[in-house]
Amino acid sequence: MADGIPTTAGRFALAYVAGALLLAGYAAWHYLMGHYARILLPTLLALLLVVAAVLRLTVANRPRIPAYLTLIAGYLLLAMELPWLETSASLWVGLAPVLPVLLLPLAPALLLNAVMAPAWLLLSGEPLDGDLTLSYLAAMTLVPLALWEQRRQRALLLATDPRDADCQALSREGLHAHLASEFQRTELLHQPLAILVIHLPQVEMASEQFGNRARQALLDTLCREVSRCSRRHDFLGRQTPATFWLVLPDTSESGAQLVQQRILQALEPVVLLDTGPLRTHMGLCQRLPGESWQRLHRRLLEFTRRLEAQ
Amino acid sequence: MQSKYKVGLMRLNLLAGALLLALLAPRQPQLPGALLLWLGVVWLAVTAVLLEFSHRRPPLLPWQLMPGLLLAGLLWTAPERYALWLWLWPATLLLPQPAWTLVINLLLATLSWWALYPLLGPAQGLFAALALGVLAAMAIARRRQPQQLVVRQRVRLVPGLPLWPAHQLQADLSREQARCQREGVHGELLLLSVPRHQLWTTARALCHQLHEFENCYRLDSRTLAALLLSRDAAQAEQRRNALLADLPAPRRVRFVPLSATDALDIPASDFPHQLLTGDRELTHG
Structure with missing residues (x-):
């Protein structure tokens, strides 16, 4: 693109x-x-x-x-x-x-x-x-x-392609549709559901200072490392231009913390050409027992906003 | 997003074009010209009727070549009457199309310029060719790349419905198999063969029956597939019965448990022949 x-x-x-x-x-x-x-x-x-x-x-x-x-x-x-x-x-x-x-x-x-x-x-x-x-x-x-x-x-194409235009992740619409269905699935099968919120604070600055290519490198690196650290049915979606949600179905809190740890370790040695070391803010959001879809969704959005304001 | 786009206005434009050609056709003295114009009317009207906002009818190749062929035919048979339509060529290049039809359209454009050449004379003919070249360059610059094959394999067939092409089943199936095994969930592949004309209504009905996290696939022009998930075999049995009761009388149905890895270890495109043949009416896997 x-x-x-x-x-x-x-x-x-x-x-x-x-x-x-x-x-x-x-x-x-x-x-x-x-x-x-x-x-x-x-x-x-x-x-x-x-x-x-x-x-x-x-x-x-x-x-x-x-x-x-x-x-x-x-x-x-x-x-x-x-x-x-x-x-x-x-x-x-x-x-x-x-x-x-x-x-x-x-x-x-x-x-x-x-x-x-x-x-x-x-x-x-x-x-x-x-x-x-x-x-x-x-x-x-x-x-x-x-x-x-x-x-x-x-x-x-926009209405039928669930993927993001810039990187190997779901688009916002695709992410929300997928997350809603995954919520139902875990509820029906009585499974836990965890969402890892990943914010890349450098994205905005990178495109302003170094142009499109630096931004693309940031996004590509994150998507690649995340997909290496996650299972096949975990999925990454782009909630805002700089924030991603990694949805982890059937994952307990400790399992999700392990994934978070693994991603942090994988990203630690990464140094990009223009922007230097890749910085991330991450946070975990676990579905509480008996929580409704609307509440979880609201909580996730609130959590994402706080993470981005950091 | 899906509700924002309206096909209606484009349909109106198509019908307006058909109307104008229909007004023009009876005024033609020669038979071939009139015939080609009527063909154009029919093409525009049929396109307007079939037009819809989905991937249900992927653009057929002869269909994309039609405007170019009709235009070339008109300019070839009666260059003096339709000279001004020479400038329609850049518009045919602007249409979303694969590279080879683009090349054919360019060749046809050159051919129709040649048909006009005797009328124009060398000087004007040269300028017309150059102007056409400049406009074609603009059209090609403006052209959007047609969807790459990879993209087309991954999109939903109808906006808003969890209905996917067969390629997607291949990817989803092995993932679901692994996941069901890990999570101890009972998963089944539903194969449904219906008469060709009922395919899309059945697909719609099936999609509405599924949970949000289950997907439906179109394997070929008469076979649908869906991945069904239940907590255990007993719940799966209930779902099967509920599904069969609600779907319009299908020809053949088969449920294959995802744990039957042997049966499913073939390309998804072979499912209709391999798993649905014989007299297995309403058998349950």
């Missing part, structure tokens, strides 16, 4: 640079054909796209600004050139509904397309009751379907 973001930025920057080259080529074409008045706009827009590419690479958390710059460049060029194109305007006008979908999120793209459709149809110079209007509207309706499908797949 952490590596995916820079490559996406790189790919977008590459696409913007390709767009800039295309516009520069278009300007050169006008120069060769002697249309000196039409050179200025594509040249300026090519520069705008270069700016967009640079922005995309340097300002990582604002991908919308270069996208809007590119959209403006595309719209301006199309609006200026359509009246000159005569018969082939019916080809190039098709760019208008596609650009927002490629560059903007779904809702703004839909809105922009709906608002701009009459303007583009008028600019294309074809009769409004002809086939062109219908096929333009069809294109406008069909293009966003790709974004809808992307959205559906992403939401579906």
